[in-house]
Amino acid sequence: MACRFILQNPSKRKLLHSTFASRSASTLVLAEHEGGSIKAQSLSAVVAANSISRDNPVSLLLAGSGSSLQQAAEKAATCHPCISQVLVADSDKFAYPLAEPWGKLIQLVQLKGGYSHVIATSSSFGKNILPRAAALLDVSPVTDVVEINGPNQFIRPIYAGNALCTVRYTGASPCMLSVRSTSFPVPPLGDSKSDGASISEVDLSTLDEESIGKSRFIKLSSEETDRPDLGSARVVVTGGRALKSAENFKMIEKLAEKLGAAVGATRAAVDAGFVPNELQVGQTGKIVAPELYMAFGVSGAIQHLAGMKDSKVIVAVNKDADAPIFQVADYGLVGDLFEAIPDLLEKLPEKK
Ligand SMILES: Cc1cc2nc3c(=O)[nH]c(=O)nc-3n(C[C@H](O)[C@H](O)[C@H](O)COP(=O)(O)OP(=O)(O)OC[C@H]3O[C@@H](n4cnc5c(N)ncnc54)[C@H](O)[C@@H]3O)c2cc1C
Numbered sequence: 577m578a579c580r581f582i583l584q585n586p587s588k589r590k591l592l593h594s595t596f597a598s599r600s601a602s603t604l605v606l607a608e609h610e611g612g613s614i615k616a617q618s619l620s621a622v623v624a625a626n627s628i629s630r631d632n633p634v635s636l637l638l639a640g641s642g643s644s645l646q647q648a649a650e651k652a653a654t655c656h657p658c659i660s661q662v663l664v665a666d667s668d669k670f671a672y673p674l675a676e677p678w679g680k681l682i683q684l685v686q687l688k689g690g691y692s693h694v695i696a697t698s699s700s701f702g703k704n705i706l707p708r709a710a711a712l713l714d715v716s717p718v719t720d721v722v723e724i725n726g727p728n729q730f731i732r733p734i735y736a737g738n739a740l741c742t743v744r745y746t747g748a749s750p751c752m753l754s755v756r757s758t759s760f761p762v763p764p765l766g767d768s769k770s771d772g773a774s775i776s777e778v779d780l781s782t783l784d785e786e787s788i789g790k791s792r793f794i795k796l797s798s799e800e801t802d803r804p805d806l807g808s809a810r811v812v813v814t815g816g817r818a819l820k821s822a823e824n825f826k827m828i829e830k831l832a833e834k835l836g837a838a839v840g841a842t843r844a845a846v847d848a849g850f851v852p853n854e855l856q857v858g859q860t861g862k863i864v865a866p867e868l869y870m871a872f873g874v875s876g877a878i879q880h881l882a883g884m885k886d887s888k889v890i891v892a893v894n895k896d897a898d899a900p901i902f903q904v905a906d907y908g909l910v911g912d913l914f915e916a917i918p919d920l921l922e923k924l925p926e927k928k
Contacts (some may be wrong), residue, residue, distance in 0.1 A: 601632040601727050604663075604689060604750070606682065606696040606705065608673070609638055612647030614655060616808045617697040620757035625695050626658040627724045627760070633660035636773075637685055639670035639678065654772040665778040669788055672796070673701050676789025679708035685778060686713055691750050692727065698754040698863070699807065710752045717752040718743050722759040727751070736859045737882035757807065758865035758886060799852065806855060809838035811868045812887070814857055817844035818873025818894075818913060825850040827917045828872060834924045840864065842880050858883035872913040876901025893917075 603625040607618035614636075625634045636652050636659055638645060649664045663685060669677045682705070686694060694709070696702030698720050710717040723731035728745040730753065745751045806812065813835060815828035825845065832839045840857040841850065857864055859879040869887035874880060876892070876899055884890070885904050892905035893916045902908045909916060 601629045601692045602689070603628060603632055603634045603693040603695055604682075604685060604691040605634055605636050606678075606694065606702065607636050607638050607648075607652065608697075608699065608701050609640065609645065609648035609652075612644040612651070614638075614648055614652050616762045617699050617757040619655065619762045620760040621695045621697050621755055622656050622659065623760040623762065624721070624724060624753070624755040625693065626656070628693055628727050632658065634658045635661045635663055635689060635691070637663045637665065637682070637778075639665035639667070639681060639778075641666055641668050641671050649775050652773075653775055659773040661773050662775045663778050664775060665780060667780055667783075669780075669783070672793040673705065674789075674791050674793060675704045675708040676791045677783075678705045679712050680783055680787055680789065681778070681780075682709035683712040684780075684783065686750055694750045694752045696754050697757045699757070702754045706752060706754050713750065713752070715747055715750060715752055717754060718745055719754045721753050721755045724753075724755075733882070736878050737885065738878065756863055758863055762808075799854075803832060804836070804838045806838040806840060806857070806862050806864060809864070809866050811835050811837035811870070812840045812857070812864055812866045812884070813837045813870045813872070814840035814842065814874060814884070815845055815850070815872050815913075816842040816874035817848060819845060819850055822850045824914075827921070830921055831870075831917055831924075834921065834927050836927065837868075837870075838864075838866075840869075840884075842874050842877075871901055871905075872917060874901050875899050876904065 605621045605625050608615040622634060625632065638649055638652060645664060645666055649662045652662045665681055696706050706717050718730050720732045721730045722733060728751065730743045731740050732743060734741045813828055813832040815825050819825045829839055839855055841855040843856055843858060845851060846853050846856045857880065859882040861883055863883050865886040867888045869884050870891045872893050881904060890905045891907045892901040893909045893911060893913050894901055895910065895912050897910045
């Protein structure tokens with residue numbers, strides 16, 4: 577499969593972009609930050625950027641407002657030797673990741689910096705922002721990349737992860753990519769031997785209210801939890817429809833608590849109202865690849881496997897010996913989860 581473009585006005589495009597093949601690589605990474613630090617997923621995007629070519633200066637774009645943005649920028653400047661500069665867009669307009677202002681920001685930064693590649697993670701942030709920025713830049717993004725083989729060749733899953741497709745990007749610059757963070761291991765923070773990248777403010781004077789768009793942030797509803805983030809947890813405990821009720825699903829939560837794990841769910845469990853949508857793992861949920869994935873009462877439908885089959889060790893408990901989950905499981909127990917989970921809870925030590 578090749579990415580091709582239908583150019584409505586090719587001469588106009590030439591003003592904005594040099595052709596992809598003629599440029600040496602330089603990459604803009606769109607980074608997310610929280611509590612004064614870069615999110616681990618964004619560090620995966622840096623690792624991905626670094627694998628495009630050896631000589632590939634990486635610029636990190638951070639946007640938001642307040643002191644936590646500046647803290648994140650300072651940490652980002654030393655977090656990986658390939659980062660040559662950190663660009664900071666400090667404005668209330670970027671306090672929340674709305675696609676409209678972010679799209680305009682990326683367009684502004686790209687037109688000034690002329691990057692060959694723009695990379696974000698395939699998180700809800702990247703999925704929201706990248707397509708709008710790509711439309712503004714008149715290019716077609718390559719999404720869900722799991723492997724990078726040079727500046728214009730990428731591997732991405734298709735058919736719910738049942739096949740891998742090699743994409744040769746033949747379009748104009750920038751080549752915009754969203755990458756699966758689970759496929760690009762995160763380096764430890766602060767292990768850079770370099771003195772640190774330069775930090776510069778993005779000149780936002782040309783971004784007026786009108787160009788920013790009409791969307792407004794209203795509110796964010798999120799659950800306060802001490803549990804690790806599902807997308808980056810080392811251990812995930814998932815429950816399926818077999819749990820039967822939200823009350824029973826609490827067993828999964830208790831087990832996760834004892835193991836210091838994140839909680840996951842199948843779509844059937846989410847649709848039945850046992851847990852909120854943000855816990856769904858799979859094709860239309862989160863993609864995870866923890867060191868240990870434990871699945872209780874999960875059949876292993878193809879759409880669920882698409883979100884977890886790259887986990888290092890998979891443990892499945894299902895009373896049906898023919899359940900497809902056992903085809904990907906490293907350890908399987910044919911049995912009743914209503915016996916297995918209480919047994920585990922009893923035998924596991926209390927979390928300190
Ligand atoms: C376009 C599309 C996108 C989708 N996206 C997703 C997605 O992102 N994520 C996702 O998960 N699904 C997704 N689905 C749905 C998917 O096809 C399955 O329907 C869903 O994953 C099934 O969830 P489940 O395994 O919990 O339920 P079921 O398939 O009903 O399986 C329940 C399992 O529990 C076992 N069981 C029952 N009782 C017990 C017990 N007491 N002890 C132990 N085992 C027991 C049964 O043997 C069975 O294997 C999608 C579907 C479509 C069409």
